[in-house]
Amino acid sequence: MLALLVLATVALASAHHGGEHFEGEKVFRVNVEDENHINVIRNLASTTQIDFWKPDSVTQIKPHSTVDFRVKAEDIVTVENVLKQNELQHEVLISNLRNVVEAQFDSRVRATGHSYVKYNKWETIEAWTQQVATENPALISRSVIGTTFEGRDIYLLKVGKAGQNKPAIFIDCGFHAREWISPAFCQWFVREAVRTYGSEIQITELLNKLDFYILPVLNIDGYIYTWTKSRFWRKTRSTHAGSSCIGTDPNRNFDAGWCKIGASRNPCDETYCGPAAESEKETKALADFIRNNLSSIKAYLTIHSYSQMLIYPYSYAYKLGENNVELNTLAKAAVKELASLHGTKYTYGPGATTIYPAAGGSDDWAYDQGIRYSFTLELRDTGRYGFALPESQIRATCEETLLAIKYIASYVLEHLY
Ligand SMILES: [Zn+2]
DSSP states (O other): OHHHHHHHHHHHHHHHHTTOOOTTOEEEEEEEOSHHHHHHHHHHHHHSOEEEEESSSGGGOOSSEEEEEEEOGGGHHHHHHHHHHTTOOEEEEESOHHHHHHHTSOOSOOOSSOOTTSOOOHHHHHHHHHHHHHHOTTTEEEEEEEEOTTSOEEEEEEESOOOTTOOEEEEEEOSSTTOTHHHHHHHHHHHHHHHHTTTSHHHHHHHHHOEEEEESOSOHHHHHHHHHTOTTOOSOOOOBTTBOOOOOOGGGOSSSSTTTSSSBSOTTSTTBOOSSTTOSHHHHHHHHHHHHTTTTEEEEEEEEESSOEEEESOSSSSOOOTTHHHHHHHHHHHHHHHHHHHOOOOEEEEHHHHTOOOSOOHHHHHHHTTOSEEEEEEEOOOSSOTTOOOGGGHHHHHHHHHHHHHHHHHHHHHTOO
């Protein structure tokens, strides 16, 4: 009996940690002041196994910023010595990654089915897309916009009261596999739409006059991989001729300043842009859907984590969109609305100045397609969690995010073009 119990516990643990243990791994937060500091980190990245958490890659580090990266246990002494020798101010954001990974499942209830306040594995989310559509036929319909590299259906939920020629807002989640709070938010949005339609004035008006396209998980293969094999996997799971390295960064795979800056041509890198723009089936499916529905899609929002930012085009260059002033005002107000609930502070601005020039992500691409209101939301990390935000914080994070999105949606509704 005892042996059985032990076996069951081990099975549960490996299901949660994908066979990795993260014992002794650390996440550092380093203050970077100047180009010398950036060079130190660049050298470190070339000699040790550094996994950049914020910003996404070594090429996006800018002076006077903080950089978060994960270090394998065997490289910690080296990294600490280099940081000390070069007088880089730093702190240990996560002192033992194992504890944080275990703590992400900290919600008291461990129901077996779908839950809006838990992280759900893909099979559960997939079943949920079917169920929520079946149970709410007047508000939700489900379609498949393509398949992933490994052949899984990519689902899209259309949420809104039936009507002819309705304008639409497109929201996607789950580009980067390890950013688990992102899919959790897409599910939360659908829940709130269904739960408060007809009783809450703002949601009711939005759903009466607009359709919301909700894409719960784009990078499904990667998401599954973070549950089964590698919790901090980021990319897709595609293979590449001539390389044993797997995956492309789906947000570096759009035809917007493709692979010019802030992305890598090396398939082994976390920001690999792919062999060509839209080479990834997931990216292509998303781009095709948006291209085919450009007459109705008036806003595009893509949900990531964890930098607490609301950014808008452009990221791929220091240039500003034609309605930059409007986007800035809108972002400022949306961020204020978000903070009104729990005081969570977001920065906002054009991607290039807020982060650093990067190969255009999906928001830049959508904007270049003519979608005037295109944003990337990097959801919160209050505390020292990185991508392993505890389940107990899903509700608060989703609630405040919903406020910002409702604000943007209402604005878009008032400024239809
Ligand atoms: Zn991301």
